[in-house]
Amino acid sequence: NLQESESENKLDGETASDSESKSEFGGSPPVPTSDDTPEVLNRALSNLSSRWKNWWVRGILTLAMITFFFIIIYLGPMVLMTIVMCVQIKCFHEIITIGYNVYHSYDLPWFRTLSWYFLLCVNYFFYGETVTDYFFTLVQREEPLRILSKYHRFISFALYLTGFCMFVLSLVKKHYRLQFYMFGWTHVTLLIVVTQSHLIIHNLFEGMIWFIVPISCVICNDIMAYMFGFFFGRTPLIKLSPKKTWEGFIGGFFATVLFGLLLSYVMSGYRCFTCPVEFNNDTNSFTVDCEPSELFQLQEYNIPLVLQSVVGWKTVRMYPFQIHSIALSTFASLIGPFGGFFASGFKRAFKIKTAEYNPFCFALHFANTIPGHGGIMDRFDCQYLMATFVNVYIASFIRGPNPSKLIQQFLTLRPDQQLHIFNTLKAHLVDKGMLGSLEDA
Amino acid sequence: EVDLEERLGELDLRSDLDVPDVPPPIDSTPEIFKRALSGLSARWKNWWIRGILTLAMISVFFLIIYLGSFMLMLLVLSIQVKCFHEIITIGYRVYHSYDLPWFRSLSWYFLLCVNYFFYGETVADYFATFVQRREQLQFLIRYHRFISFALYLTGFCMFVLSLVKKHYRLQFYMFAWTHVTLLITVTQSHLVIQNLFEGMIWFLVPISSVICNDITAYIFGFFFGRTPLIKLSPKKTWEGFIGGFFSTVVFGFIFSYFLAQHQYFVCPVEYNSETNRFVTECEPSELFQIKKYSVPPLLQPVLGWETVNMYPFQMHSIALSTFASLIGPFGGFFASGFKRAFKIKDFADTIPGHGGIMDRFDCQYLMATFVHVYITSFIRGPNPSKLLKQLLILQPEQQLSVYKTLKSHLVEKGILQPSLR
Numbered sequence: 001n002l003q004e005s006e007s008e009n010k011l012d013g014e015t016a017s018d019s020e021s022k023s024e025f026g027g028s029p030p031v032p033t034s035d036d037t038p039e040v041l042n043r044a045l046s047n048l049s050s051r052w053k054n055w056w057v058r059g060i061l062t063l064a065m066i067t068f069f070f071i072i073i074y075l076g077p078m079v080l081m082t083i084v085m086c087v088q089i090k091c092f093h094e095i096i097t098i099g100y101n102v103y104h105s106y107d108l109p110w111f112r113t114l115s116w117y118f119l120l121c122v123n124y125f126f127y128g129e130t131v132t133d134y135f136f137t138l139v140q141r142e143e144p145l146r147i148l149s150k151y152h153r154f155i156s157f158a159l160y161l162t163g164f165c166m167f168v169l170s171l172v173k174k175h176y177r178l179q180f181y182m183f184g185w186t187h188v189t190l191l192i193v194v195t196q197s198h199l200i201i202h203n204l205f206e207g208m209i210w211f212i213v214p215i216s217c218v219i220c221n222d223i224m225a226y227m228f229g230f231f232f233g234r235t236p237l238i239k240l241s242p243k244k245t246w247e248g249f250i251g252g253f254f255a256t257v258l259f260g261l262l263l264s265y266v267m268s269g270y271r272c273f274t275c276p277v278e279f280n281n282d283t284n285s286f287t288v289d290c291e292p293s294e295l296f297q298l299q300e301y302n303i304p305l306v307l308q309s310v311v312g313w314k315t316v317r318m319y320p321f322q323i324h325s326i327a328l329s330t331f332a333s334l335i336g337p338f339g340g341f342f343a344s345g346f347k348r349a350f351k352i353k354t355a356e357y358n359p360f361c362f363a364l365h366f367a368n369t370i371p372g373h374g375g376i377m378d379r380f381d382c383q384y385l386m387a388t389f390v391n392v393y394i395a396s397f398i399r400g401p402n403p404s405k406l407i408q409q410f411l412t413l414r415p416d417q418q419l420h421i422f423n424t425l426k427a428h429l430v431d432k433g434m435l436g437s438l439e440d441a
Numbered sequence: 442e443v444d445l446e447e448r449l450g451e452l453d454l455r456s457d458l459d460v461p462d463v464p465p466p467i468d469s470t471p472e473i474f475k476r477a478l479s480g481l482s483a484r485w486k487n488w489w490i491r492g493i494l495t496l497a498m499i500s501v502f503f504l505i506i507y508l509g510s511f512m513l514m515l516l517v518l519s520i521q522v523k524c525f526h527e528i529i530t531i532g533y534r535v536y537h538s539y540d541l542p543w544f545r546s547l548s549w550y551f552l553l554c555v556n557y558f559f560y561g562e563t564v565a566d567y568f569a570t571f572v573q574r575r576e577q578l579q580f581l582i583r584y585h586r587f588i589s590f591a592l593y594l595t596g597f598c599m600f601v602l603s604l605v606k607k608h609y610r611l612q613f614y615m616f617a618w619t620h621v622t623l624l625i626t627v628t629q630s631h632l633v634i635q636n637l638f639e640g641m642i643w644f645l646v647p648i649s650s651v652i653c654n655d656i657t658a659y660i661f662g663f664f665f666g667r668t669p670l671i672k673l674s675p676k677k678t679w680e681g682f683i684g685g686f687f688s689t690v691v692f693g694f695i696f697s698y699f700l701a702q703h704q705y706f707v708c709p710v711e712y713n714s715e716t717n718r719f720v721t722e723c724e725p726s727e728l729f730q731i732k733k734y735s736v737p738p739l740l741q742p743v744l745g746w747e748t749v750n751m752y753p754f755q756m757h758s759i760a761l762s763t764f765a766s767l768i769g770p771f772g773g774f775f776a777s778g779f780k781r782a783f784k785i786k787d788f789a790d791t792i793p794g795h796g797g798i799m800d801r802f803d804c805q806y807l808m809a810t811f812v813h814v815y816i817t818s819f820i821r822g823p824n825p826s827k828l829l830k831q832l833l834i835l836q837p838e839q840q841l842s843v844y845k846t847l848k849s850h851l852v853e854k855g856i857l858q859p860s861l862r
Contacts, residue, residue: 154818157810161768168774171673176782188617240604335594341601349609388590396587403839407846409828415856417825422847425832429844434837
């Protein structure tokens, strides 16, 4: 994606198919659409050739963004949640704007209002579900929250229905098709943008490490694939993105797995990253404090005989989480790029010039304000599938169901059902030897 | 050779008027009808055909109900597949995309994936005892979300790999069209099946209310219709709307009274592992036990009674009928707008005189979701067997702490006597 931005920032009038035939090495150096590089940088780098200047500019700004990322992490989960929320809104706004541009539908009555209304509804639904799950005790304490939470699905559905009926009433003769297109466009955008951002927040609540490691792996894969492609790239990977090469792909894969292992090792040592985020009733704030689960406790692993000669050790001390990080990095390197190809196809399909566009993104949209970087933000379109994968992975292999949620559900059952479940659970625990046959206090 | 992208670009920008009409579907009325009705004028002939086929469909419906819940599930599934097929075919016609590589296979593949996901989530809970016995099924259930996601991802990657230069926009359109269709048809049909498992009455009463509303609104409109209701459907009138509302509420009320008496309709569907079939046998919940209600003083002179024996469920049926009459038609308007937008008269010509399956079910769109949300909010608690399954997956220490919490709760409520052993 780094490479694509250079070719996409072309002189107007060239189509995507034209840009495919030029390559960075063979053709003339790409002309940036407007040179916004600050004067400071211009002077400092004035004696380098333009290609290396571009490289340096990007490098510096990459570091700036990574630093920004670390600052936000330091500020804590609440700030992260807010950032994810803002990014979601900005992405939604951008995709909807693309829809307007494609369909010339600025003048459609009601439509902008309706799109924002649907965004609000869907967010209300998801936030309500999240809040009910994680802030159970807080919700039970406050009377209005309790009612809102008890009838939450009904309220959300009623809100959505209102929007639906408003849409039907707003249909205007001669514009039906356009309105249906925009309705479909809005819903698909909501499906992608809002669900992804809520899955990210769920991952975050599981422990900041589940938020940081996947995102970093995707970023690392992008950078590594670019570098390997830059130095060793020869065989093209896919017609859709002609700059990607097999060498970059494979090199990026191995580099990302290694990076994931190292990053997980460093992070697993700190409670603030590995503990689930909880809401403390007494202090009314978020806390990350717990006994680290066995995933984050060092264990001895035997090295398979094959590798023993290579590495020279018989056993190694690792965190079990590092094994999981291999799965996450593998996904980021192998499947993540498909999200990028999807976005490339989307941009080609709608003939969007990169500088304005930032789909499926989870970062702020700098567009032309970062010189030469219009494309670097596109790196985040690989995050598209990553968030869902991490969430599914956690639900399937790591976390069991949430005990407090189960208790909450239990309390709404009928007494005879409660008794039946209680007795079954008791029999199960006795079976396992966790409970003596005598009743304990 | 015209570039497809150019053509599509024009298609987007042209107003509705410029798009050519799709030719009307062929008249598929069977010969036998034509001969029998040859003596009548065209309008009455249409009426008779519609009437006969309405009765035919209602009879098929009753037959399936008689055959039981499993057949009903199959029926819902086949309707879902047919609706999906109809909407996708419209997409092909609109975008002239029959020749797109892979696309038909991909659409059906996505349909399969999403169905697999939903069936695994909902139906698997009900077959818990059946599943416990078989090892392979256990594995599938435990990692169900992961497997579904992997299947979906495969389809996604196939889509990306199938993108062909010059056809990008078309392919993205069809991708989005497929997903929106899945969202509408598949989720609705699974909600219908979940309602069905709650008790056949939760399946029958809503669907019949929508059908009744459709028929009575038409009849009232036919005889008394004067003021048009909405520009989108010029045939609908306020008289039909209001008349349909009242008749549907009365119909729902009476129909529920009859259904609530039979265990067959009222009990949740369960799978009996010994006999390997579905059974509907239980102690009817208090919703389905007759209670005495005092008639409000206003209505006493009208009705002449002071108290009345009713099932509590009948109160709920009023809510369901109200929704069917007031909001259900919006689903119909949505479908009318959709047909106008894409210049089609009917979704398909599967049923003579009635159009396609989608035409019959367009008002049901919202009903199934409403009933499901209504049940989860006001009637049913969470599913006990699912809760138990989740409890058994917890870590042992978590199970112990949950056990202790539950025990103290039950003792507090007096449901469990503190043991003295």
